[in-house]
Amino acid sequence: DTAVSQTPKYLVTQMGNDKSIKCEQNLGHDTMYWYKQDSKKFLKIMFSYNNKELIINETVPNRFSPKSPDKAHLNLHINSLELGDSAVYFCASSPDGTYNEQFFGPGTRLTVL
Amino acid sequence: DAKTTQPTSMDCAEGRAANLPCNHSTISGNEYVYWYRQIHSQGPQYIIHGLKNNETNEMASLIITEDRKSSTLILPHATLRDTAVYYCIVRVRGSNTGKLIFGQGTTLQVKP
Numbered sequence: 001d002t003a004v005s006q007t008p009k010y011l012v013t014q015m016g017n018d019k020s021i022k023c024e025q026n027l028g029h030d031t032m033y034w035y036k037q038d039s040k041k042f043l044k045i046m047f048s049y050n051n052k053e054l055i056i057n058e059t060v061p062n063r064f065s066p067k068s069p070d071k072a073h074l075n076l077h078i079n080s081l082e083l084g085d086s087a088v089y090f091c092a093s094s095p096d097g098t099y100n101e102q103f104f105g106p107g108t109r110l111t112v113l
Numbered sequence: 114d115a116k117t118t119q120p121t122s123m124d125c126a127e128g129r130a131a132n133l134p135c136n137h138s139t140i141s142g143n144e145y146v147y148w149y150r151q152i153h154s155q156g157p158q159y160i161i162h163g164l165k166n167n168e169t170n171e172m173a174s175l176i177i178t179e180d181r182k183s184s185t186l187i188l189p190h191a192t193l194r195d196t197a198v199y200y201c202i203v204r205v206r207g208s209n210t211g212k213l214i215f216g217q218g219t220t221l222q223v224k225p
Contacts, residue, residue, distance in 0.1 A: 004156075041198070043215040045155065056212055088157050100147055100204045100213060104156030 003027050004105035012111045013081055019100050021076045021108045023091030031055075032074035033092040033102065034066060043090070049074050050097045078110075086112045117201045122206030122220040125195075131188040133219050138182040146177060148186045148214070150197040156167070157200070160186065164206075170220045191223045 004025045011017050025032060033056075034046040048056035050069040063079045078085060091105040118136040125131040137146065148160040161175045163170055163184070168175045175189040188195050200218040 027173050042217070043151075045214075046141070048212065058212075092156070098206065100145070100206055101159045101162065102157075102213060104158065107154075107156050 003031065004091055004093055004103050006089075006105040006108050008108060009106065010109050010111075012113065015081055015083060017081050018077070018079045019081060019110070020078070020109070021089055021091075023070055023074045023076070023105055025093040025103070025105075027095075027103060029093040029103075030067065030071055030096045031094045031099070032071070033094075034076050035090040035092060035104075037088045038071055038105070039087070043091065047074075047076075048097065054068075055097055081110075081112045083112050086110055092098055114153050117203055117216055119199075119201050119219045120205040122218065122222065123204065124222050124224055125188075125191045125224055127193060127225050128190055131195065131221055131223065133186040133188075133199050133201075133221065134183065135186070136183045137201070137203045140203050141205075143205050144203045145186045146175065146181075147202040147204055148173070148175065149200045149202065149213075149215070150195075151200070151218070152168045152194070152197040160199075162206075191221075193223050193225065195221065197221060 007022045031050045033048045037043045042091040046060045047066045047067045049072050065077045068074045087095045089107050090107045094102045147162040149157045151157045154167045163175045198218040198220050
């Protein structure tokens, strides 16, 4: 019944590794987002996809590559992980890109050692 | 997007109304006021939004001043589970980006 789900919930990895976080929504929404919440708790948008097309890319390093195989999924792949990538990553969805009522997933806590 | 100003933190007694203020003095005519909250270790949760009329739903009420330069989110009977960070966001609806900009919010502590 979970509307927006993310896996894994926790991810601990070494610097330099490549990792992926998966997100799925069962709300039938067209638009999905990735947000990053750093240690100071500021929440910032990273990417937005509308019906599998990228519509927002907020000056995120190109080590981060979102992939949307279909409109219900938006995965985040991170290459060459750095210490500063440690954060909580939230996926969200909305009916379409014009809506500001977004539904968030539970988050993935990434720790880079 | 108009900037918002919120108190850093507030306390409220359980069972009493929690009134969370937000200033948005530079809001423009087509910008809505949105409220989200984030309970510890969870994803943000949409609460309510409004343009100029007061709004109420099952979670809260939103009171927007006539000049729209400020608003108040009201949780009528706060419970311990309402302890969270509350974010006030001003945004054009239908802007086709859906990009929410979160400030530091107000940390509401509901006390028994």
